[in-house]
Amino acid sequence: xxxxxxxxxxxxxxxxxxxxxxxxxxxxxxxxxxxxxxxxxxxxxxxxxxxxxxxxxxxxxxxxxxxxxxxxxxxxxxxxxxxxxxxxxxxxxxxxxxxxxxxxxxxxxxxxxxxxxxxxxxxxxxxxxxxxxxxxxxxxxxxxxxxxxxxxxxxxxxxxxxxxxxxxxxxxxxxxxxxxxxxxxxxxxxxxxxxxxxxxxxxxxxxxxxxxxxxxxxxxxxxxxxxxxxxxxxxxxxxxxxxxxxxxxxxxxxxxxxxxxxxxxxxxxxxxxxxxxxxxxxxxxxxxxxxxxxxxxxxxxxxxxxxxxxxxxxxxxxxxxxxxxxxxxxxxxxxxxxxxxxxxxxxxxxxxxxxxxxxxxxxxxxxxxxxxxxxxxxxxxxxxxxxxxxxxxxxxxxxxxxxxxxxxxxxxxxxxxxxxxxxxxxxxxxxxxxxxxxxxxxxxxxxxxxxxxxxxxxxxxxxxxxxxxxxxxxxxxxxxxxxxxxxxxxxxxxxxxxxxxxxxxxxxxxxxxxxxxxxxxxxxxxxxxxxxxxxxxxxxxxxxxxxxxxxxxxxxxxxxxxxxxxxxxxxxxxxxxxxxxxxxxxxxxxxxxxxxxxxxx
Numbered sequence: 001x002x003x004x005x006x007x008x009x010x011x012x013x014x015x016x017x018x019x020x021x022x023x024x025x026x027x028x029x030x031x032x033x034x035x036x037x038x039x040x041x042x043x044x045x046x047x048x049x050x051x052x053x054x055x056x057x058x059x060x061x062x063x064x065x066x067x068x069x070x071x072x073x074x075x076x077x078x079x080x081x082x083x084x085x086x087x088x089x090x091x092x093x094x095x096x097x098x099x100x101x102x103x104x105x106x107x108x109x110x111x112x113x114x115x116x117x118x119x120x121x122x123x124x125x126x127x128x129x130x131x132x133x134x135x136x137x138x139x140x141x142x143x144x145x146x147x148x149x150x151x152x153x154x155x156x157x158x159x160x161x162x163x164x165x166x167x168x169x170x171x172x173x174x175x176x177x178x179x180x181x182x183x184x185x186x187x188x189x190x191x192x193x194x195x196x197x198x199x200x201x202x203x204x205x206x207x208x209x210x211x212x213x214x215x216x217x218x219x220x221x222x223x224x225x226x227x228x229x230x231x232x233x234x235x236x237x238x239x240x241x242x243x244x245x246x247x248x249x250x251x252x253x254x255x256x257x258x259x260x261x262x263x264x265x266x267x268x269x270x271x272x273x274x275x276x277x278x279x280x281x282x283x284x285x286x287x288x289x290x291x292x293x294x295x296x297x298x299x300x301x302x303x304x305x306x307x308x309x310x311x312x313x314x315x316x317x318x319x320x321x322x323x324x325x326x327x328x329x330x331x332x333x334x335x336x337x338x339x340x341x342x343x344x345x346x347x348x349x350x351x352x353x354x355x356x357x358x359x360x361x362x363x364x365x366x367x368x369x370x371x372x373x374x375x376x377x378x379x380x381x382x383x384x385x386x387x388x389x390x391x392x393x394x395x396x397x398x399x400x401x402x403x404x405x406x407x408x409x410x411x412x413x414x415x416x417x418x419x420x421x422x423x424x425x426x427x428x429x430x431x432x433x434x435x436x437x438x439x440x441x442x443x444x445x446x447x448x449x450x451x452x453x454x455x456x457x458x459x460x461x462x463x464x465x466x467x468x469x470x471x472x473x474x475x476x477x478x479x480x481x482x483x484x485x486x487x488x489x490x491x492x493x494x495x496x497x498x499x500x501x502x503x504x505x506x507x508x509x510x511x512x513x514x515x516x517x518x519x520x521x522x523x524x525x526x527x528x529x530x531x532x533x534x535x536x537x538x539x540x541x542x543x544x545x546x547x548x549x550x551x552x553x554x555x556x557x558x559x560x561x562x563x564x565x566x567x568x569x570x571x572x573x574x575x576x577x578x579x580x581x582x583x584x585x586x587x588x589x590x591x592x593x594x595x596x597x598x599x600x601x
Contacts, residue, residue, distance in 0.1 A: 005086055009097045013086055016093045017070040019057045025212075026077055027303045028260060041077065041303050042066045044333070084112045092213075115242045121180070121188060122216040122242070126208040128174070129162025129219075133206075139163035142205045145224055149272070150352035155279045158254070159207070164221060166203035172196075189218070189240045201235060207271040209237065209289060210253040212300070217243040220250075220271055220289070234270070236289060247296040249286040250274055256304070258284040265301045266339070266363065267293060267325060268311040268347065269318070276348040277311075280356040282363055285311075292512050293325045298332055307335040309366050311347065314340075319376060323399075326369045330402035337366035370412050373399055374419045383420045392420055393427060397434045463495040463554075466547030468532035471502065471516060478502055478511065484548045489555035498525060556596050563589045 020036055023029060029036040029052060040050035040061040049062040060067040066076070074085040090097050133139040133146075134156070142163040146156065165171070175185055185191060192198040204221030211217045218237035239245055251274045259265045266285040268274050277285035288297055301308070308329050312318040322338060329336045341350060341362055350359045377395055381388035396416050403409050417427050467490075470477040482503065490496040501519045505511040513529065520526050563585050570582040 004099060005083060006098045006100050009090070009095065009099075010086055013089050013093065013095050013097075014057065014069065014071070016095055017057070017089050018054075018093070019052060019059070019070045019073075020054050022070050022089075022092075023052055023059065023073060024260075025256070028263075039303065040064060040066065081112075087112055111241065117184070118188060118240065118242045119215045119217060121175075121184075121190075122208075122218065124178075125171070125175075125190065126160055126162060126206075126216040126219070129164055129206045129208075130160050131162075132165060133161060133163035136163075138165055142224055146205060149348055150279075151275060151348075152279060155275060158278075159251075159275055160216070162206035162208070164199065164201040164204050164206050168198045168202040171199040189237050200237075204235065207250075209243070209248065209250060211243070211248065212252050212256065214253045215242075217248070218245075218289075222271070245289050246294040247300070248289055249297050249300055250289055251278065252286050252300060254278060255284050255286050259286075259301055260304045263304065263306045264309060265305050266309045266311055269313055273311065273347045276346075276351045276359070277363075280347075280351055280359045282360065292321060293328065295328060295332075298328060298334070302332060302334065305334065307337060309337050309339055309363065310369075311339040311341070311363075313346065323373065323376075326373065327398060327402045330369070330399070330404070333404040336369040338369055338372040339363055339366045340372070370399065370415055374415065378419070389420045389422055390430070392416075393422065393430055394434060397431055400431065461492045461495065462547050462550050463490050463492040464498075464528075466551065467495045467498045467502065468528060469547075471498075471513060471529055471532065478506060480545070481548055482506065485551055485555070489551055491554065491558065494525065494528075497522075498529075553596060556592050560589060560592045560596070563592065 020029060023036075023038075027038040027041050027050065029038040030048070031037075034053070034055065036052045036054070037048045038050050038052070039045050039048050040063055042061065043064040043066075045063055050059065050066075051062070052059045057069060058067070059073060068076075070089060071082065071085045074080060074088050075082060078085070078088060080088060087097065089095070133143050134153075139162075143156075146161065147153075151161075171190065172185065176182070182196070186196045190200055192200055201219060201221040203225065205224055207220040207222070208216040209218040209220060218240060220237070221235045223231045223233050223235070236245070237243060250271060255265070255278075262284050264284055266277060266282065268277060268285050268287050270287050274285050274287040277283075286301070288294070298308075308325075310322050310325050312321045312325070326336050326338075339362055341347065347359055350362065373396060377392045381392035381395070383389065383392075393416060396412075400409050400412055403412065413427050413431060414424060416422065417424050466481070470481050487496050487499045487503065490499055498516075498520075501516055502511065504519065505516055517526055517529060520529070566585050567582065567589070570579075570585070
């Protein structure tokens, strides 16, 4: 029977919703007289023009003219439908909704109910995992591991850390006994897609991932024992109906009040780093979830902060992540500082070895992003070399481009000049001609490396076109591609190189255009990727799938040719071992002929 929310229930939700309390979770508000004011969350502004009237239960922006009730606000901020927004507010303010039969055939959004059911499931599973860690012999080794890293029981309870049993069939049996259906569990993300009775997480330390309201919506699992070469260090839930990785921040539910009060946030590397910061009283730390930082994640904290502190690893990947995050934050006009951890490789190690004060001092000593970037450039490009000065300048110009203030741009160009001893007139001239300068340096590097190939004369083969197109659609198309072919199937060396980089990013769950570009050391490949992204077509999927078919066929044809050469070299031999080998090769050829015929047909 189809149902929808009664008008009486909608009226009760509207009556009980505290619009100031609600909007303050997203936008800092200041009271002026009867009304409250803040910067509008729907457009960029520095002077507050967003008014919330508690007596009218209404908001209005004098800048972009956004307006509405609490329900409208939730619809816009949480991207929910009208019924979903009512249910969101009902849950928040303790209203029991009533539904009535809808004779017009409209119905409550099935997705809303399904989301709630999966949120409930994940909450219950997290409690079970937590019990396994804290109370069972099976989880004792995981508990010993985490406590040896300095994490207290209070912190374990707060973040509800758990242990997924080594028996990969346990979870399914347990949940079936709790009357969950096979079909419901199959699509939950808790089990293998190919083997639905096998748990996705097993024998791992478990980190529940909470949404901003404190509901468990996903998991991350840390590898602790066994063959580390066969198991990734961290295994993370993929996108689910109740969870989108790129728009969620780990620990944001715990951190949001501190972020609002401090007007500052720490973006750190992962679960353990984030937990260490919180245990040391630095409760405004959050972490991206196994991916590079996204604009959506920055958008979650932007209404509350004046500055962002970055705390990523000091290795090459961490430095690339830091630079990319700096550019993204500066493009959104947010001040950035970088925490440089000197006492250990990560916050958890510093907390364990040196204590809370040392970690706090490291955070308080965070340096401005321009100082950080210039210090890293000095490690790569010597200041006494004309070539080094030119390359350092070009590298720093991408940061200058991200700045939103002309005054800031001028000040940072002066800072670059002082650091490298370059005349200001020369710097500004190069900055204004940075496009031509970039091409000139890239061409020199190609010649120096004995590589005369430039972007203009790279032959865009079907293989190269396919892998470039697969990048543009993020991980979706590449996932289809890698299921059908491997780098060994590719004949084009550039395509093979890019495919290998994509595979590394995919396995590390960091697949994005930005991370792929960061791993490329050839400026021509970078330009090819950027050009391909700019030329993205809605027919990308068909183009890639057609190319995969062609690549498979060409690969098989090459294998067939090699087999024919081997057959020719062995067919006159009278040695028994050669005759056996020939028999095996002929069998392989027959199999390849069948595969080629299927692809052609």
